[in-house]
Amino acid sequence: MSDPNEFAATFAIIDVDGDGLISATELQQLMETLGADVREEFATHAIEVIDTDGDGLVSLAELTTFLQRPDTSSESE
Ligand SMILES: [Ca+2]
Ligand SMILES: [Ca+2]
Numbered sequence: 371m372s373d374p375n376e377f378a379a380t381f382a383i384i385d386v387d388g389d390g391l392i393s394a395t396e397l398q399q400l401m402e403t404l405g406a407d408v409r410e411e412f413a414t415h416a417i418e419v420i421d422t423d424g425d426g427l428v429s430l431a432e433l434t435t436f437l438q439r440p441d442t443s444s445e446s447e
């Protein structure tokens with residue numbers, strides 16, 4: 371999956387309120403919709419990982435950068 375249009379489509383799905391930014395709450399709602407039992411801290415942490423400018427919200431550019439990053443194997447538990 372490396373098509374920018376696909377990222378935009380995915381982003382639009384996650385961005386429920388359509389303000390162009392993904393909040394931890396929206397991410398949590400998405401994962402609950404997908405059937406994952408997600409804690410708020412997990413969603414907040416995931417946002418922090420993707421959020422490169424540190425405003426606490428994920429923009430399409432930040433999501434695209436994150437998804438296109440070749441090496442995402444440096445996860446900590
Ligand atoms: Ca939003
Ligand atoms: Ca940000």
